[in-house]
Amino acid sequence: MGSLPTTSPVPNTQTMADMKNVAAVDFAGQSYLFFVDGSQISFYVGPAASESKGSYNRYSFNLPKVQTHPDFYKIAAVSWKTSNGAELRLYFANTDGELVELTRSSGPNGVSDWGWGKLQAEDYKLDPASSGLSAVVNDTMTRLYYTPPKGKTVWVASSPTVDVDWSTKVMVKLNLP
Numbered sequence: 001m002g003s004l005p006t007t008s009p010v011p012n013t014q015t016m017a018d019m020k021n022v023a024a025v026d027f028a029g030q031s032y033l034f035f036v037d038g039s040q041i042s043f044y045v046g047p048a049a050s051e052s053k054g055s056y057n058r059y060s061f062n063l064p065k066v067q068t069h070p071d072f073y074k075i076a077a078v079s080w081k082t083s084n085g086a087e088l089r090l091y092f093a094n095t096d097g098e099l100v101e102l103t104r105s106s107g108p109n110g111v112s113d114w115g116w117g118k119l120q121a122e123d124y125k126l127d128p129a130s131s132g133l134s135a136v137v138n139d140t141m142t143r144l145y146y147t148p149p150k151g152k153t154v155w156v157a158s159s160p161t162v163d164v165d166w167s168t169k170v171m172v173k174l175n176l177p
Helices: none
Strands: 007-010 020-027 030-037 040-047 057-061 075-081 086-093 099-107 134-137 142-146 154-159 168-172
Touching: 020 075, 020 086, 030 075, 030 086, 075 134, 086 134
Parallel strands: none
Antiparallel strands: 007 057, 020 030, 030 040, 040 057, 075 086, 086 099, 134 142, 142 154, 154 168
């Protein structure tokens, strides 16, 4: 995927009306609220959901590849705890409509920089007319639900471990019109 994505703080001028799609997770003791602003993916980081007050700081990714196609503004995020810390994954369709994975980890040495995940974008394309993108994680696997181009079925990209290697793609048949 090339350069690693970096972020920079931006002024808090966003209103909820400007946000297309949102995804939120708690990760490493903080809450992350991801959203699409035009074609740019941005996010707020603030106190964990268990905290009753505090301020949120806004960030945007500093890389053109961390942008969405105008018709593909769906995003999904998951996080989970590990024996050494926590993992965060952010999924979205890039400007070519290919699903992309960004990763972040926390552990004894703190929170890592953002990195590219193992999802092979050319194998996973999203239908612009689909209603969404969804991700779920449990103790043994991570799953990503999406509709491929011109599809009337929902695909499940499934990683057999929480290491997220995306070696399995399974079709889930739904009665779609």
